[in-house]
Amino acid sequence: MSGVLVWSCCGPKEIANSLVGFTCNRGITQKRFSRINFARGASAFSSAVVAEPSRSSEERVYEVVLKQAALMKEKKRVTKISHDLNKDVHYTNGDLLNAAYDRCDEVCAEYAKTFHLGTRLMTPERRKAIWAIYVWCRRTDELVDGPNASHITPGALDRWEQRLTDAFEGRPYDMYDAALSHTVSQYPVDIQPFKDMIEGMRMDLRKSRYNNFDELYLYCYYVAGTVGLMSVPVMGMAPESKASTESVYNGALALGIANQLTNILRDVGEDARRGRVYLPQEELAQAGLSDEDIFRGRVTEKWRKFMKGQIKRARMFFDEAEKAVAELNSASRWPVWASLLIYRQILDAIEANDYNNFTKRAYVGKTKKLLSLPAAYGVTLLGPQKFSNIVRW
Numbered sequence: 162m163s164g165v166l167v168w169s170c171c172g173p174k175e176i177a178n179s180l181v182g183f184t185c186n187r188g189i190t191q192k193r194f195s196r197i198n199f200a201r202g203a204s205a206f207s208s209a210v211v212a213e214p215s216r217s218s219e220e221r222v223y224e225v226v227l228k229q230a231a232l233m234k235e236k237k238r239v240t241k242i243s244h245d246l247n248k249d250v251h252y253t254n255g256d257l258l259n260a261a262y263d264r265c266d267e268v269c270a271e272y273a274k275t276f277h278l279g280t281r282l283m284t285p286e287r288r289k290a291i292w293a294i295y296v297w298c299r300r301t302d303e304l305v306d307g308p309n310a311s312h313i314t315p316g317a318l319d320r321w322e323q324r325l326t327d328a329f330e331g332r333p334y335d336m337y338d339a340a341l342s343h344t345v346s347q348y349p350v351d352i353q354p355f356k357d358m359i360e361g362m363r364m365d366l367r368k369s370r371y372n373n374f375d376e377l378y379l380y381c382y383y384v385a386g387t388v389g390l391m392s393v394p395v396m397g398m399a400p401e402s403k404a405s406t407e408s409v410y411n412g413a414l415a416l417g418i419a420n421q422l423t424n425i426l427r428d429v430g431e432d433a434r435r436g437r438v439y440l441p442q443e444e445l446a447q448a449g450l451s452d453e454d455i456f457r458g459r460v461t462e463k464w465r466k467f468m469k470g471q472i473k474r475a476r477m478f479f480d481e482a483e484k485a486v487a488e489l490n491s492a493s494r495w496p497v498w499a500s501l502l503i504y505r506q507i508l509d510a511i512e513a514n515d516y517n518n519f520t521k522r523a524y525v526g527k528t529k530k531l532l533s534l535p536a537a538y539g540v541t542l543l544g545p546q547k548f549s550n551i552v553r554w
């Protein structure tokens with residue numbers, strides 16, 4: 162557990178020290194080791210740890226985190242803009258830009274009602290930027306998950322990436338891209354997490370099994386951790402925050418990972434019907450389970466025990482994220498708390514379904530979702546500790 166604390170609370174010097182510690186430890190971070198041990202038991206993983214002399218996914222992702230945090234501190238982007246976006250014809254026409262953001266607003270309201278409601282407390286400029294990022298993410302996800310998914314090739318993803326670069330360089334292709342183009346000209350948002358999300362979609366095209374948690378972690382970073390990294394520069398940190406920018410980025414990354422792990426645990430049956438098993442093969446084997454058990458879809462004692470470990474690990478990522486939310490700009494905290502509280506309840510719903518995630522979909526009902534909004538507001542105002550002392554939840 163101490164490793165987890167190191168991960169989220171230390172400053173750059175301690176992080177650097179802990180990374181040095183790693184190298185001496187055959188390239189395995191104490192953080193990763195502790196995190197996995199916490200959920201699964203040390204012996205189950207020691208062989209995987211020794212057998213992997215190269216850098217772990219967490220270390221590789223952590224490098225991106227450091228880079229993004231440095232960029233936010235410098236308040237500049239790496240990608241060179243070919244010209245001043247604010248002088249560009251697209252942006253001098255305020256009506257067109259407003260229309261572009263309005264379209265993002267509509268998509269967001271349609272696809273993610275509660276989240277959309279949650280963004281209402283953000284400043285108008287920030288919420289428009291978050292909508293633009295949301296829409297780009299949603300469209301990217303739809304490429305591989307939507308109705309045309311079977312036609313999507315690596316070439317199509319390459320073209321999508323080229324379009325992304327164009328948007329970042331001030332050459333938007335359509336209205337939604339115009340909103341994104343404007344957003345990235347206003348906030349220190351870097352292109353790397355966006356490219357990484359597309360990489361996650363490529364991974365989905367070529368891979369349907371994950372050998373171990375290290376592989377799954379990388380996938381989760383690509384498709385969801387990236388969302389956290391994209392959002393922080395827009396949400397902003399609280400001016401009074403004493404936390405390091407790196408620790409806030411780590412929290413944002415953790416929230417993305419937690420959400421994606423939850424998503425995977427919720428969708429085990431649905432994914433299996435599409436021939437996909439995201440659960441780490443080595444962990445399944447360690448629990449005496451295999452793909453066959455998943456395709457058969459019977460809730461056994463072995464399955465329950467296995468799921469308990471997986472849920473525990475997802476909750477650890479949520480806990481890690483929680484610590485960072487309070488460091489965000491106060492106007493941005495509400496939607497983040499709301500999304501955290503709602504998504505975390507999916508894990509409770511899996512438990513309430515007696516771990517039957519083969520044929521029963523764990524979901525958070527409308528009422529619970531709506532109740533999460535005032536709860537999130539309460540936590541935003543009081544902080545999680547004081548709030549839970551007042552309300553038992």
Ligand SMILES: CC(C)=CCC/C(C)=C/CC/C(C)=C/CC/C(C)=C/[C@@H]1[C@@H](COP(=O)(O)OP(=O)(O)O)[C@]1(C)CC/C=C(\C)CC/C=C(\C)CCC=C(C)C
Pocket residue numbers: 276291294295296298299302306384385386388389390392393409410412413414416417420421424482483485486489496497500
């Ligand atoms: C306030 C807030 C939540 C802001 C994020 C807004 C945003 C840009 C969301 C984009 C989400 C999106 C469409 C991602 C594409 C890939 C994807 C679908 C990932 C899965 C999301 C869940 O969607 P859903 O349940 O609809 O899944 P299906 O497509 O139906 O399978 C993910 C599980 C991941 C989403 C990840 C986040 C919302 C991470 C949010 C983290 C932050 C906003 C950082 C907060 C900062 C701190 C310091 C904690």
Ligand SMILES: [Mn+2]
Pocket residue numbers: 302306
């Ligand atoms: Mn999806």
